[in-house]
Amino acid sequence: MSRSFYRDEIVRVRANETTSAHGGTELSWAAATRSTLTGVRVQALSSDERDGRTTATHRLLGPLNLPLTAKDRVEYLDPRGLTRTYQVVGEPLWYRGPTGAVGHTETELKAVDV
Numbered sequence: 146m147s148r149s150f151y152r153d154e155i156v157r158v159r160a161n162e163t164t165s166a167h168g169g170t171e172l173s174w175a176a177a178t179r180s181t182l183t184g185v186r187v188q189a190l191s192s193d194e195r196d197g198r199t200t201a202t203h204r205l206l207g208p209l210n211l212p213l214t215a216k217d218r219v220e221y222l223d224p225r226g227l228t229r230t231y232q233v234v235g236e237p238l239w240y241r242g243p244t245g246a247v248g249h250t251e252t253e254l255k256a257v258d259v
Contacts (some may be wrong), residue, residue, distance in 0.1 A: 151186045158230070199256075211237055230256070
């Protein structure tokens with residue numbers, strides 16, 4: 146169910162998975178695919194400054210079918226007109242609304258220096 150206050154738009158950045166020389170899986174951001182997702186809401190949660198670096202944390206709210214995984218990144222054009230890149234932290238979680246029905250998904254985003 147789309148909420149009227151979910152008016153933000155993000156770009157999901159999904160890395161190409163490759164196999165390393167040692168047989169492990171690596172994410173290649175150079176050849177990542179981008180998909181625009183609408184009907185979401187991005188909210189600032191906190192920021193932390195350590196050793197002269199600031200890390201911003203945001204919450205992403207969206208519909209039940211939000212196609213994100215913990216391996217994805219998100220690009221978001223904030224209200225100041227700045228595009229920031231965030232890493233999805235963990236798998237999106239489903240939350241119930243006041244009626245008890247599952248109403249939306251939420252996931253945490255952390256700023257990425259690219």
